[in-house]
Amino acid sequence: MSDQPGAADEIMDGVYHALRAHGYAGLTMQDIADECSKSKSLLHYHYDTKEDLLVAFLDRVITDSENRIAAHADDPPAERLVGFIGWFVFDSGAVDREAFHIALLELRTQGPFNEPIRNQLARSDDLLRGTVVDILESGIEEGVFRDVDVGETAALLVATLDGARTRQITLSRGADAVDGDGSEGDGGDPEGSGPEPTYTRAVAEATLRRIVEPLLAEGAELPSLEAGIAAMAPVDESGSE
Amino acid sequence: MSDQPGAADEIMDGVYHALRAHGYAGLTMQDIADECSKSKSLLHYHYDTKEDLLVAFLDRVITDSENRIAAHADDPPAERLVGFIGWFVFDSGAVDREAFHIALLELRTQGPFNEPIRNQLARSDDLLRGTVVDILESGIEEGVFRDVDVGETAALLVATLDGARTRQITLSRGADAVDGDGSEGDGGDPEGSGPEPTYTRAVAEATLRRIVEPLLAEGAELPSLEAGIAAMAPVDESGSE
Structure with missing residues (x-):
């Protein structure tokens, strides 16, 4: 290093x-x-070696995630949870983000064969599941969420959001999905009838309705998915992605 | 071909x-x-080319899945749905199955760059989501499930189960996970306190409780996850995997 x-x-x-x-x-x-x-x-x-460099890179990516999560640690639990879910959402024109996650997915396939990579993946899994557990425990303590099995809920949410992202990026046309003008982010619209929601967006909405809303205590409310997406977006993302 | x-x-x-x-x-x-x-x-x-061969292989894998799904098309909807969920569950000692899915995951990362592979991935996605839609529509018609948004539910279930599998295989120690006697399938138990449920099993159980049970109409019941796993297992799997 x-x-x-x-x-x-x-x-x-x-x-x-x-x-x-x-x-x-x-x-x-x-x-x-x-x-x-x-x-x-x-x-x-x-x-x-190239491997050492990639492990250092994974370490950096996960540390960035830790910092981004930590920056919201004092937000209200319902906002944090919707922010966590919104963090996984992106539109079909986000080719840079897709390309990055495809490369990360390739790296992840090395987990079974490469202990330093696998250790970073385990650290990332602990971070993601631990974050959801922490949010849920805070929310239960504050009376925002019902008293649910937090570990089970965390595993379910992380698997769901990761799965939606994997399906979106692997089914995507990649760089070919960019519109003729080379701009990104509007999701493309070949039919002229408004873009279909992406896999990540459709599943995030379903996750809120089917998994998260039933967790809410009487009278508690969730912010919108859009608010969650905005809360976790890095300041410079609109420009660079 | x-x-x-x-x-x-x-x-x-x-x-x-x-x-x-x-x-x-x-x-x-x-x-x-x-x-x-x-x-x-x-x-x-x-x-x-190697690519042609791998596309033919993907075609074969998806056709096998179609056949396995079709063989259960006349089963009761609740059994079919739990069977679908059980299909994604495997224990940590299943190294052959993990290795196969790691290789498939590598192939999937080629989706954005390779149209014939992407077309097969889209066909697989249509098959999986279409199967859940079909099961839910049958169940709603028969009064077993409530009248829910079937497309949203299908996307949620497929993302969740795929995500759990991806996390399990990428976090696994692969062939190193095999026990000293070389046997597979008991999940390993280094602590002597009973194996932790795998990611796929924990998420499948959570999926049944959190996503599927709320779909049930008054009085309808689900089979156990174990029954679902057994229903979709190929006849020769206990021997070869």
């Missing part, structure tokens, strides 16, 4: 852009070097 | 075993030829 934070940041940005552009399977140290304008030998000075 | 059904079956078995043993990314025509005791030139006679 680098002892120069500035260089490490630049290298991690390079991994991010290289993964989006090349995917995981065919990725080379040279691709990453090209994306961050570093020499391949500098990369090898900081990271012995 | 082969015009000799016998040879095609043998080649498809070869793809299955080669995918389990080598995964998708590094798979070669030679690996497949070795697994089915055919020559590489024979494979190329039937299939121009």
Whole structure:
């Protein structure tokens, strides 16, 4: 791992852009070097192997998620839960985000064969499920949620949202889904009849109605999915994705 | 595509075993030829490229799923729905099944870049969601289920079960999870306190309680998850997996 934070940041940005552009399977140290304008030998000075670099990248991605979740730790539990669900929603034109998650999914397929990657995946799973458990426990304590099995609910929500994302990205046409003008984010509309909701959006709405609403205590209310999506969006996302 | 059904079956078995043993990314025509005791030139006679062969394999896998679903089309709707959910459940020692689904997951990451693969994935998605829609519509007609939004419910169930499977296989230790005696299927038990339920099993149980039970009409009952798992298991699975 680098002892120069500035260089490490630049290298991690390079991994991010290289993964989006090349995917995981065919990725080379040279691709990453090209994306961050570093020499391949500098990369090898900081990271012995491509695997070390990708594990450091996963570590960074999960740490970013931890920070994003922590920034909302004091929000009301119902807002936090809808924000968590909204975090997984994206429209069909979000090709950069799709490409990134396809590359992450490729990395995830290495879990059974690669212990350092598997350890990062387990850390991510603990983070996601632990976050939902924490939200539910706070909400139960505050009387917003009924007294439900929090571990079961957390596993159900994380599997559901992850599954919707996997189905959306693997069924997508990828970069071909971009509209003629090259813009992203409006979901495309070949039929002219308004875009179909994406898999992530349809499942997030269903999750709110079928799984989350029945958790609410008498009189408690949920914010809208749109409010949840907005709450968890990074400040710069509208520009870069 | 082969015009000799016998040879095609043998080649498809070869793809299955080669995918389990080598995964998708590094798979070669030679690996497949070795697994089915055919020559590489024979494979190329039937299939121009590795991609053609893998698309034919996906086609075969989905057709098998269609047949397995069709065999239960006349069962009562509540049994069919629990069978569908049970179909996704497996224990942590099922290393062959995990390896196969990891290879399929690798193939799925090619969806955005490869139209023939994407078309097969879309066909699989239509099959899975269409099956749930069909089960729910039958059940509503028979008065077993309440009159719910069947499309929304189908998307929710398929995302949930697929997500649980993806998390289970990517978080697994793969072949390292096999017990010392080499046997599979008992889930391993390093602590001696009974195995934790796997991700697929925990989520299937939660799905029944949280999503499916609220669909039931007054007085209707669900079979157990165990009955559902048994109903959809292939006759030879206990031996081969």
